[in-house]
Amino acid sequence: MESVLLRARGVSDSRSIATYLAAGGYEGWKKALGVGPDAVVKEVLDSELRGRGGAGFPTGRKWSFVPKDHPGPRYLICNADESEPGTFKDREIIEHDPHQVIEGIAIASFAIKANTAYIYIRGEFVRWAKILEKAIAEARAQGLLGTNVLSSGFDLDIWVHRGAGAYICGEETALIESLEGKRGFPRLKPPFPAVVGAFGKPTVVNNVETLACVPHIMTRGATWFASIGRPRNTGPKLFCVSGHVNRPGVYELPLGVTFREIIEEHCGGIKGGRKLKAFFPGGSSAPIMTAEEVDVRADFDACAEAHTMLGSGGVIVLDDSVDMVNVADNIAHFYAHESCGQCTPCREGSDWCADILDRIAAGHGRSADPDTLLRICRFSSEGMTICPLGDAYALPISSMVNKFRADFERRIAGASPLPPKKLPVLPWTGPRPGFGI
Amino acid sequence: MTTCPLVVAPPETTANVTFDKTMDDRIGEVMRRYPTRRAALLPVLWLCQERFGWISPGVISAVAERLGDSPAFVDGVVSFYTMYHTSPPARYVLQVCTTLSCSVCGGRELVEHLKAKLGVGFGEKTPDGSFQLVGVQCLGACGNAPVIQVNDDYYENLTPQRLDAMLDELREGR
Ligand SMILES: Cc1cc2nc3c(=O)[nH]c(=O)nc-3n(C[C@H](O)[C@H](O)[C@H](O)COP(=O)(O)O)c2cc1C
Ligand code: SF4
Ligand code: FES
Numbered sequence: 105m106e107s108v109l110l111r112a113r114g115v116s117d118s119r120s121i122a123t124y125l126a127a128g129g130y131e132g133w134k135k136a137l138g139v140g141p142d143a144v145v146k147e148v149l150d151s152e153l154r155g156r157g158g159a160g161f162p163t164g165r166k167w168s169f170v171p172k173d174h175p176g177p178r179y180l181i182c183n184a185d186e187s188e189p190g191t192f193k194d195r196e197i198i199e200h201d202p203h204q205v206i207e208g209i210a211i212a213s214f215a216i217k218a219n220t221a222y223i224y225i226r227g228e229f230v231r232w233a234k235i236l237e238k239a240i241a242e243a244r245a246q247g248l249l250g251t252n253v254l255s256s257g258f259d260l261d262i263w264v265h266r267g268a269g270a271y272i273c274g275e276e277t278a279l280i281e282s283l284e285g286k287r288g289f290p291r292l293k294p295p296f297p298a299v300v301g302a303f304g305k306p307t308v309v310n311n312v313e314t315l316a317c318v319p320h321i322m323t324r325g326a327t328w329f330a331s332i333g334r335p336r337n338t339g340p341k342l343f344c345v346s347g348h349v350n351r352p353g354v355y356e357l358p359l360g361v362t363f364r365e366i367i368e369e370h371c372g373g374i375k376g377g378r379k380l381k382a383f384f385p386g387g388s389s390a391p392i393m394t395a396e397e398v399d400v401r402a403d404f405d406a407c408a409e410a411h412t413m414l415g416s417g418g419v420i421v422l423d424d425s426v427d428m429v430n431v432a433d434n435i436a437h438f439y440a441h442e443s444c445g446q447c448t449p450c451r452e453g454s455d456w457c458a459d460i461l462d463r464i465a466a467g468h469g470r471s472a473d474p475d476t477l478l479r480i481c482r483f484s485s486e487g488m489t490i491c492p493l494g495d496a497y498a499l500p501i502s503s504m505v506n507k508f509r510a511d512f513e514r515r516i517a518g519a520s521p522l523p524p525k526k527l528p529v530l531p532w533t534g535p536r537p538g539f540g541i
Numbered sequence: 542m543t544t545c546p547l548v549v550a551p552p553e554t555t556a557n558v559t560f561d562k563t564m565d566d567r568i569g570e571v572m573r574r575y576p577t578r579r580a581a582l583l584p585v586l587w588l589c590q591e592r593f594g595w596i597s598p599g600v601i602s603a604v605a606e607r608l609g610d611s612p613a614f615v616d617g618v619v620s621f622y623t624m625y626h627t628s629p630p631a632r633y634v635l636q637v638c639t640t641l642s643c644s645v646c647g648g649r650e651l652v653e654h655l656k657a658k659l660g661v662g663f664g665e666k667t668p669d670g671s672f673q674l675v676g677v678q679c680l681g682a683c684g685n686a687p688v689i690q691v692n693d694d695y696y697e698n699l700t701p702q703r704l705d706a707m708l709d710e711l712r713e714g715r
Contacts, residue, residue: 177576189640189679227587227624228636228680230693263574268583269623271678285582285608287621303576346642346683353684388641418683420642434641438678 105332108340109316110356112201119235121242124203130248132322136211137256144215148318150326152338156193157183157274157311158387158415160404163318169298170216170306178218179307181283182209182315184225184232185267185274188387189438190418193342194312196354198232201316202239208315209262210249211322216308219259224279227268236264271442275491276309278444289444290491313342333359337403347383347421348375359403363393366402367421378423382508386415388435389496391503412503428508429515432477432501433461439497449484450494456480457501469516474505481505543714544694546632549594558603564592568607578608582618586625595626623677631666631673633711636690639676642683647700651687652676654701658708671712 111127112118124130136144149164170178182205186194197205205223213221225233240262243249251259265283267273273282277291280302301307317339321329330338337359343366346352350372357366363385367373374380380395385402391412393400400410407414422431436458445451457480460473481498488494505512560568567588572581585608589600596619598612605612619625626634637652638644655674659667663676682688685697689704696707 186681187679190642190683191679192681192683195681226681227622228690231695261574265584266587267622268586268625269677270621282583283580284577285579285618287618303580344684346686347645352686420683422645426645431641434639434644438640441678 105358107356108320118200119202121203129203130207132319133207133210135322136214141215141217147326148321151321151329153317154404155311156313163314166308167216174306177305178216179302179305180213180218180221181309182223182312183309184223184312187226187271187274188416188418190346190384190387190420191416192344193354195232197312197316198235202235204316205312206239206243208318210260211318212315213260214258221262222283223264224283225266227266233264233266272444289446292490334403337405341417343417343419345371345419348423349421350375360401362399362401364398374423381424382422384420386413387418388500390415391499394507428504428511429464432504433465435500436461447489450489453480453484454497464515467519468522469519471516474512477505478502542694544691547594547630547692549629555593555597555599558599579610582608595629631670633691634673634675636675636677638680638688640679643686643688646686648687651699
């Protein structure tokens with residue numbers, strides 16, 4: 105497939121606006137200003153673009169939920185929080201082609217008639233926040249942003265807003281709370297942000313990669329975009345592959361390639377000649393898949409059919425040297441650390457799972473542990489919590505217990521009882537590997 | 542790449558903080574980006590951390606007053622996020638990723654190497670105040686595992702050898 109989102113990778117001085125303009129940059133923005141907001145929304149609807157941030161929601165539909173008669177203001181937020189373990193695609197786009205993102209933000213803001221847009225970028229990405237700020241200043245100097253853009257009468261300001269270290273702020277309503285200067289506590293939905301969002305106003309939150317697709321849809325058309333990939337799963341997608349492969353990295357491929365193609369052809373197979381044991385298809389929040397499921401297609405619908413999700417496109421590959429107890433332990437610690445603490449099933453459940461898994465990993469597992477893990481996870485998923493982080497820790501852990509139960513039972517079979525002086529009840533007070541693996 | 546050491550204000554100088562004109566102007570500029578005063582809180586805290594090295598109780602009071610919120614509210618926000626230092630940090634904060642992809646690709650060995658070499662555990666500083674070891678969650682660079690963030694900069698594809706060279710370089714820079 106030709107490079108679309110990553111076409112600037114490897115081009116010299118690819119971040120400057122001169123390079124971007126020479127490659128036809130900001131033509132989509134000019135076209136959008138010419139045809140008007142409704143036509144832009146229609147084009148994006150027709151392209152069947154689905155959100156690349158995790159949920160795969162149709163972007164045009166999301167934009168059309170913004171109330172037409174709202175007197176304003178409205179806001180567009182570009183989600184550059186990128187904290188899902190295994191995901192590093194937004195950074196790649198910003199590193200090589202920040203103007204692509206700025207142009208996408210401009211078009212999306214115009215489509216929903218927002219005059220202010222914020223880029224919420226994770227606090228650790230200091231370098232990439234500076235790259236974006238420079239790109240915004242360049243675009244402003246060319247009259248592509250600011251007041252009365254290109255004499256269209258449309259005003260647009262874009263501001264970069266840095267987070268400060270909290271995975272949960274990637275969740276759109278937590279992001280909005282954080283943008284408003286508060287703790288990143290997700291909000292109950294409804295109302296959805298498109299109706300009541302940032303500062304109580306209609307707000308659309310879109311991922312960096314989603315917005316980067318928009319200029320291409322405007323210049324090359326919805327039909328071209330929809331011709332890539334499969335029906336309802338259209339367009340190019342960035343897959344971030346990490347773990348035990350020979351060539352980890354970001355790959356741009358049409359939606360619908362198989363995971364086998366990604367792992368074997370593009371990433372050169374498993375490192376050191378070992379065998380594939382399992383992989384996360386879309387970040388660590390997606391239920392894990394076994395080596396037998398490697399022929400599943402990497403798109404939203406095929407992953408859902410396989411009872412997992414494409415999520416952010418972060419493929420984490422694990423070879424046959426890993427023990428699933430350690431993987432589950434590592435993942436549980438991540439979510440226990442990142443749970444915001446509002447809902448009991450998520451706050452207590454993630455900690456409890458980490459406790460049990462630490463104990464199994466330390467050689468003191470009990471035969472009831474796998475079922476206890478499954479029970480905790482069941483009570484934390486499918487709508488039991490305010491935001492989907494409850495599912496995000498529970499579904500991967502229960503998938504690991506279900507699909508790799510032998511790993512758990514082996515560790516438990518060889519386990520010793522807890523030393524007598526320690527109370528045989530939770531919380532676990534022994535060693536905390538923290539590092540599961 | 543040369544990572545700059547953090548400028549860290551000692552506790553006695555941050556007990557009572559007043560913002561000078563430059564700082565006040567920068568805060569004013571940030572506040573104009575948002576429709577509410579409170580929304581400027583995260584960026585203003587960043588400005589303060591850049592200036593003082595950490596968010597002391599004195600800084601919290603000064604920020605609260607400037608934005609019209611209570612110190613308790615500001616403290617609540619500061620404590621939610623992991624990147625604001627609530628005690629004076631070392632000159633180089635070594636933030637090692639402990640999440641899955643790094644962990645299975647040499648991150649664990651890297652941590653052991655660092656702990657042995659510096660003689661400190663997670664959350665601790667070396668006695669000379671040069672280095673502080675922190676275990677962090679996924680840094681969003683998993684394809685180049687293992688990854689360490691030193692102050693603002695990313696160091697990727699690390700091996701114990703490259704790590705040693707990096708530490709030597711940082712030591713010379715102090
Ligand atoms: C716990 C959690 C973390 C999330 N983290 C991110 C993130 O880091 N980046 C992102 O773009 N979306 C993230 N999302 C998804 C957002 O809530 C939101 O759906 C997305 O930004 C919408 O953009 P899209 O429609 O372009 O996909 C997260 C969701 C949840 C529940
Ligand atoms: S599910 Fe977890 S992260 Fe989400 S709101 Fe509840 S406690 Fe917070
Ligand atoms: S797992 Fe270490 S950077 Fe993502």
